[in-house]
Amino acid sequence: MRPDGPSARPHSPAGHPGITERTVDVLVVGGGPAGLTAARRLAAAGAGRVEVLDREREPGGIPRHCFHGGFGARDPRHLVPGPLHGPEYARRLAADALSAGAALRTSVTATGWAGPRTLEITGPGGIERVTARAVVLATGARERPRAARLIPGTRPAGVLTTGELQQAVHLHGRRIGSRAVVVGADAIAHNAVLTLRAAGVETVALVSSRPPLPVPLSLSLPRPRRPVTVLHRTTVTELVGHGRLTGVRLRHEDGRTAVVACDTVVFTGDWIPDHELARRGGIPLDPGTRGPAVDTAYRTAEPGVFAVGNLLHGVERAGIAAEEGRVAAGQVLRHLAGEPWPGPGLPVRVGAPLLWAAPNRVHPGGPPPLYGRFILRTARPLALPRLTVSQDGRILYRRRPPLPALPGRPVHLGSGWTSAADPAGGALLITV
Amino acid sequence: MIRVRVTTAGPLPGATYDVVVVGAGVVGSAIARELARHRLRTALVDARDDVGDGTSKANTAILHTGFDAVPGSLESRLVREGRHLLAAYAAETGIPVEPLGALLVAWDREQLDALPALAAKAERNGYHEAAIIGPDEVYRREPRLGPGALGALDVPGESVICPWTTTLAYATQAVRGGVELHLNCRVENIADDGEHHELTTGRGPLRTRHLINAAGLHADELDRRLGRDDFTVTPRRGQLIVFDKLARPLVNHILLPVPTALGKGVLVSPTVYGNVMLGPTAEDLDDKRATNSTEEGLRALLSQGERIMPELVAEEITTVYAGLRSATEHEDYRIRAHPAQRSLTVGGIRSTGLTASMAIAAHVMDLLPETGLALGPARELEPIRMPNIGEAFPRPYQRPELIAADPAYGTLVCHCERVSLGEIRDALTATVPACSADGLRRRTRARGGRCQGFYCGPAVDDLLDTAAAERGAPGTVTR
Known part of the structure; x- marks a missing residue:
C-alpha cells in the first residue's frame, strides 16, 4: 500500500500556490469498519473513483489494536462473537475494499473544508483539495480521557484510555506499569484487563459507578482466567501522585472513600464521536449523540455528505458500524444516480432517562433504518421499559422491548411507526 | 573543546x-x-x-x-x-x-459601579484606551454571553x-x-x-x-x-479548565472578571492554541507541590462559567490544570x-x-x-x-512549501493538534530540547489535544524514547 495515492490531473488553484486540486466520485473519510465497508460496496458497484482517507499509517480503525476475538460475526445483530481477532478483521476489511477497486490512502488527514464537498487534505505528499460528488464521514469515536470526565487530582504519568493502552501494548510493545485500576466494568473494561495482563500488569480492581449487571448478561463479558475484583457503585474521585501515579481515591455511593495504590489507571468506555470534521463543515449534530444528525439513509443536512459508523453513536460493535457502511453505500449510489437530496426531515428526540437515538432524523415513507430498528441509550437501568413514540402529543407507537435496558448497552426500538408520522408535524419524541 | x-x-x-x-x-x-x-x-x-x-x-x-x-x-x-x-x-x-482585547464584564450593580474607578486606575497606570461600554455594545461584541451583563470596561490592548x-x-x-x-x-x-x-x-x-x-x-x-x-511565599493555587477548540468561535475577547470586595471572579479567555480557558480559582495553600485540581474547584469554575457563557460549559473539556502563583505578604x-x-x-x-x-x-x-x-x-x-x-499563524501542516521541502512536516503524528513528525523531531533536537512528554507538549502541542493520547500517545512516546536513547538518557515509560 502506498503511503500516498496518485493525483488525477492535479493543478494548483489560483491564489493557493502549492495546493493541488482534484476531483473524485466518492471521498470516504476514515478507514475503519464503516468507511472501508462503504468503500468496498461503492467501488464494487462501479461508483467511479472511490477514495478512502485514513490518517493512521495502517487502515482498519479501532480493530487494529483490539487483540481479541469477536470480530467479523456473520450477523452482527446477534451477540454471538465473531471468529476474527481485531487486527485480522482490520486487514480483511482493507483488503476487501482494495480488491473491490477502492483507493486507500493512509497517513493523510482531512484537516477541513474548502467547499461544500471539498476537503482539504494534508499528507507527506503535500496539501490537496479534493472535491467529491459524495462525501462519507466515517471518523469514528474515541473514549473520553480523564480530564473530559472531570476527574480531579494531579497530572501524573500512568493515566490512559483503553485505546492508548491497546496501542501501547499491542502495536508499540511499551512498558505500562505494575498495578492498575480500570474504570468501567463492561466488555471494553474486561478487554482492558486482558491487555494489561498481556503487558504483565496486575489489575487491582475494576471500578464502576453502576450496579452489577444481571447475571445472564454478565456471562457475555470476556472472562479473564483469574477473576478480578469489581467495585460497583463506586467512582474515582481523585488521582494521586507527582510524576507517576501512586493511587486513585475511590468513593462508594454510601460515602465511604479509600485510596487504592496503583501506578496505572485506565479509563474505558465513555465514548464521544470524533465529530471535528463534521462540525468544521457546519453539519448539524444531534444533541444527544453529538455525532452528525442523520436520517435513516445516513444523510446529513448537507447535500452529498453522508455519515456512518460510530461517528453516529458512541459506540456500537464494529460489525454494526460495517453494516451501516454497507447500507449507506446503497444510498450514496442513489445520490450519485441523481436522487434529490431531501429536506431535513423530522428530528427524533428522546426524553430522560434516555440519552440519544440513532438515526435521529426521519422522513415519513423513507427507507427503514438498519435492521428496521433505532438504537437508543439509557442513563439508568430500566427493568421493563415501555418505549413510546409520539409526535405533537399523538402516540405513534408503544412497545416493551424483550430485554431490560441497561446503561452503555444498545436498546432497540422498531421502526414501523415512521410511516405514521406527519411530515408537516413536529419532532418525534421517544420516551419511557 | x-x-x-x-x-x-x-x-x-x-x-x-x-x-x-x-x-x-x-x-x-x-x-x-x-x-x-x-x-x-x-x-x-x-x-x-x-x-x-x-x-x-x-x-x-x-x-x-x-x-x-x-x-x-x-x-x-x-x-x-x-x-x-x-x-x-x-x-x-x-x-x-x-491581540484580542479584553472586556471586564459587570454582572451586578456592584460590579457596574466599580467600572469607573477601574477606568480611572487604568489612566493612572498610563493606559489611556480603556472605556466603559453599555450592555448593547457588550452583547454586540460577545453575542454568546449569558444573560444579565450590565456593561463592561473595554481594554483593547490586552492580548x-x-x-x-x-x-x-x-x-x-x-x-x-x-x-x-x-x-x-x-x-x-x-x-x-x-x-x-x-x-x-x-x-x-x-x-x-x-x-x-x-x-x-x-x-x-x-x-x-x-x-x-x-x-514568605504563599502558594496561591489557580485551577483552570481548558475547553475543546471547537468552542473557540464562541468567544471573541478575553472576558475578565470585575474585581470587587466580594472576590475576583474568573475569566473566560481564548488561548493562542485555539482553545477556550475558564478560571482560575484562587486558593491560598501551604503546600508548594499542590498542583492538583479539586472537585470543589472544578465545580465552582463550571458554575461560574455557566453564568458567563452557558454554551461554553456544554462543550467538551480538553484538559484541566492547576498552577501555583507565588504570592507573598507584600503587595x-x-x-x-x-x-x-x-x-x-x-x-x-x-x-x-x-x-x-x-x-x-x-x-x-x-x-x-x-x-x-x-x-x-x-x-x-x-x-x-x-x-x-499558535492557530493565528500558519502551522506546518498548512504550509505546502514546507512539506514539499520536507515531507515530515506533512506527516501528522498528533491528530487532534495536527502536530507533524517534523515538528516533533525539531523539538527533540532543539537547542533546549524536549526531554519529557510535558516538555514535548509545550514545544509542539503533541498529546495536548482533545484525545489526550487515545490516538497518538504511544507513537509520541516512542519518538521521545528514541530521542532519549540517542542522547544516552533513560527512556520514559508510557504515560
Missing part, C-alpha cells in the same frame, strides 16, 4: 561561574538572556527537567496592559514597560500573540500569548549566547566564603561569584539559605540587590510576571552592579525564530 551548553544529568562543570541564575522560569530565563549579552560565564539552573516547568507553565497566558496594577508600584511600571518589550520580541521571534514559547525563546537565546543551562539541578544549600557561593545541588557542587535568585515559589527558601528573610514585586551577599533576589512575581519578564530582566541588569558584578559592554544577540504553535 566542545562546550556542553545544556545538561540534564551528571556532575556539573567544576569552573567558577561569574553568575548563576537559580530558577529557569520565565523570569530567570529572561534574566539569563540579558546576561548572555555580556562577557560573563553564566549558568541558569533549575530543579526541574525543563525550563518553564513550574509556575511559568500554568498561568492564564495573557499579555497584560497593566491597567489594573497598583499605580506607582514597581509592578505597574515593569508590566507597562514589559508589555511593549515582549510584544516586540514576540513579533521578532515568532512567539504566538493574538493572549504563548507562555511556553516565551520562556523557551528566552532560554534558547540565552544558551545560544553562551549561557550554560543545567536542569534536574535542585539547589539544596549555599555556603558563602565571602568571595564565592558554593551551591550544593542534586548534581554536585557549583561555584559562582554572584547569585540571582529567581526561584519563584521557592525564592523565600533560597533567600533564607543566603541568610535573608524578607518575605508589590520584591526585587532587591544584596551587596553583602553578592546576590540579587527577584521575588513575589505574580501572574503579571510573564508580561513583565523582559522589563524585570532589564531592571535586574540595572541593579546588578550594586552586587559588585561588573557587566562590561553588551553585545547584540543572534536573532532567533521559534516554531509556531
Whole structure:
C-alpha cells in the first residue's frame, strides 16, 4: 500500500500556490469498519473513483489494536462473537475494499473544508483539495480521557484510555506499569484487563459507578482466567501522585472513600464521536449523540455528505458500524444516480432517562433504518421499559422491548411507526 | 573543546561561574538572556527537567496592559514597560500573540459601579484606551454571553500569548549566547566564603561569584539559605479548565472578571492554541507541590462559567490544570540587590510576571552592579525564530512549501493538534530540547489535544524514547 495515492490531473488553484486540486466520485473519510465497508460496496458497484482517507499509517480503525476475538460475526445483530481477532478483521476489511477497486490512502488527514464537498487534505505528499460528488464521514469515536470526565487530582504519568493502552501494548510493545485500576466494568473494561495482563500488569480492581449487571448478561463479558475484583457503585474521585501515579481515591455511593495504590489507571468506555470534521463543515449534530444528525439513509443536512459508523453513536460493535457502511453505500449510489437530496426531515428526540437515538432524523415513507430498528441509550437501568413514540402529543407507537435496558448497552426500538408520522408535524419524541 | 551548553544529568562543570541564575522560569530565563549579552560565564539552573516547568507553565497566558496594577508600584511600571518589550520580541521571534482585547464584564450593580474607578486606575497606570461600554455594545461584541451583563470596561490592548514559547525563546537565546543551562539541578544549600557561593545541588557542587535568585515559589527558601528573610511565599493555587477548540468561535475577547470586595471572579479567555480557558480559582495553600485540581474547584469554575457563557460549559473539556502563583505578604514585586551577599533576589512575581519578564530582566541588569558584578559592554544577540504553535499563524501542516521541502512536516503524528513528525523531531533536537512528554507538549502541542493520547500517545512516546536513547538518557515509560 502506498503511503500516498496518485493525483488525477492535479493543478494548483489560483491564489493557493502549492495546493493541488482534484476531483473524485466518492471521498470516504476514515478507514475503519464503516468507511472501508462503504468503500468496498461503492467501488464494487462501479461508483467511479472511490477514495478512502485514513490518517493512521495502517487502515482498519479501532480493530487494529483490539487483540481479541469477536470480530467479523456473520450477523452482527446477534451477540454471538465473531471468529476474527481485531487486527485480522482490520486487514480483511482493507483488503476487501482494495480488491473491490477502492483507493486507500493512509497517513493523510482531512484537516477541513474548502467547499461544500471539498476537503482539504494534508499528507507527506503535500496539501490537496479534493472535491467529491459524495462525501462519507466515517471518523469514528474515541473514549473520553480523564480530564473530559472531570476527574480531579494531579497530572501524573500512568493515566490512559483503553485505546492508548491497546496501542501501547499491542502495536508499540511499551512498558505500562505494575498495578492498575480500570474504570468501567463492561466488555471494553474486561478487554482492558486482558491487555494489561498481556503487558504483565496486575489489575487491582475494576471500578464502576453502576450496579452489577444481571447475571445472564454478565456471562457475555470476556472472562479473564483469574477473576478480578469489581467495585460497583463506586467512582474515582481523585488521582494521586507527582510524576507517576501512586493511587486513585475511590468513593462508594454510601460515602465511604479509600485510596487504592496503583501506578496505572485506565479509563474505558465513555465514548464521544470524533465529530471535528463534521462540525468544521457546519453539519448539524444531534444533541444527544453529538455525532452528525442523520436520517435513516445516513444523510446529513448537507447535500452529498453522508455519515456512518460510530461517528453516529458512541459506540456500537464494529460489525454494526460495517453494516451501516454497507447500507449507506446503497444510498450514496442513489445520490450519485441523481436522487434529490431531501429536506431535513423530522428530528427524533428522546426524553430522560434516555440519552440519544440513532438515526435521529426521519422522513415519513423513507427507507427503514438498519435492521428496521433505532438504537437508543439509557442513563439508568430500566427493568421493563415501555418505549413510546409520539409526535405533537399523538402516540405513534408503544412497545416493551424483550430485554431490560441497561446503561452503555444498545436498546432497540422498531421502526414501523415512521410511516405514521406527519411530515408537516413536529419532532418525534421517544420516551419511557 | 566542545562546550556542553545544556545538561540534564551528571556532575556539573567544576569552573567558577561569574553568575548563576537559580530558577529557569520565565523570569530567570529572561534574566539569563540579558546576561548572555555580556562577557560573563553564566549558568541558569533549575530543579526541574525543563525550563518553564513550574509556575511559568500554568498561568492564564495573557499579555497584560497593566491597567489594573497598583499605580506607582514597581509592578505597574515593569508590566507597562514589559508589555511593549515582549510584544516586540514576540513579533521578532515568532512567539504566538493574538491581540484580542479584553472586556471586564459587570454582572451586578456592584460590579457596574466599580467600572469607573477601574477606568480611572487604568489612566493612572498610563493606559489611556480603556472605556466603559453599555450592555448593547457588550452583547454586540460577545453575542454568546449569558444573560444579565450590565456593561463592561473595554481594554483593547490586552492580548493572549504563548507562555511556553516565551520562556523557551528566552532560554534558547540565552544558551545560544553562551549561557550554560543545567536542569534536574535542585539547589539544596549555599555556603558563602565571602568571595564565592558554593551551591550544593542534586548534581554536585557549583561555584559562582554572584547569585540571582529567581526561584519563584521557592525564592523565600533560597533567600533564607543566603541568610535573608524578607518575605514568605504563599502558594496561591489557580485551577483552570481548558475547553475543546471547537468552542473557540464562541468567544471573541478575553472576558475578565470585575474585581470587587466580594472576590475576583474568573475569566473566560481564548488561548493562542485555539482553545477556550475558564478560571482560575484562587486558593491560598501551604503546600508548594499542590498542583492538583479539586472537585470543589472544578465545580465552582463550571458554575461560574455557566453564568458567563452557558454554551461554553456544554462543550467538551480538553484538559484541566492547576498552577501555583507565588504570592507573598507584600503587595508589590520584591526585587532587591544584596551587596553583602553578592546576590540579587527577584521575588513575589505574580501572574503579571510573564508580561513583565523582559522589563524585570532589564531592571535586574540595572541593579546588578550594586552586587559588585561588573557587566562590561553588551553585545547584540543572534536573532532567533521559534516554531509556531499558535492557530493565528500558519502551522506546518498548512504550509505546502514546507512539506514539499520536507515531507515530515506533512506527516501528522498528533491528530487532534495536527502536530507533524517534523515538528516533533525539531523539538527533540532543539537547542533546549524536549526531554519529557510535558516538555514535548509545550514545544509542539503533541498529546495536548482533545484525545489526550487515545490516538497518538504511544507513537509520541516512542519518538521521545528514541530521542532519549540517542542522547544516552533513560527512556520514559508510557504515560
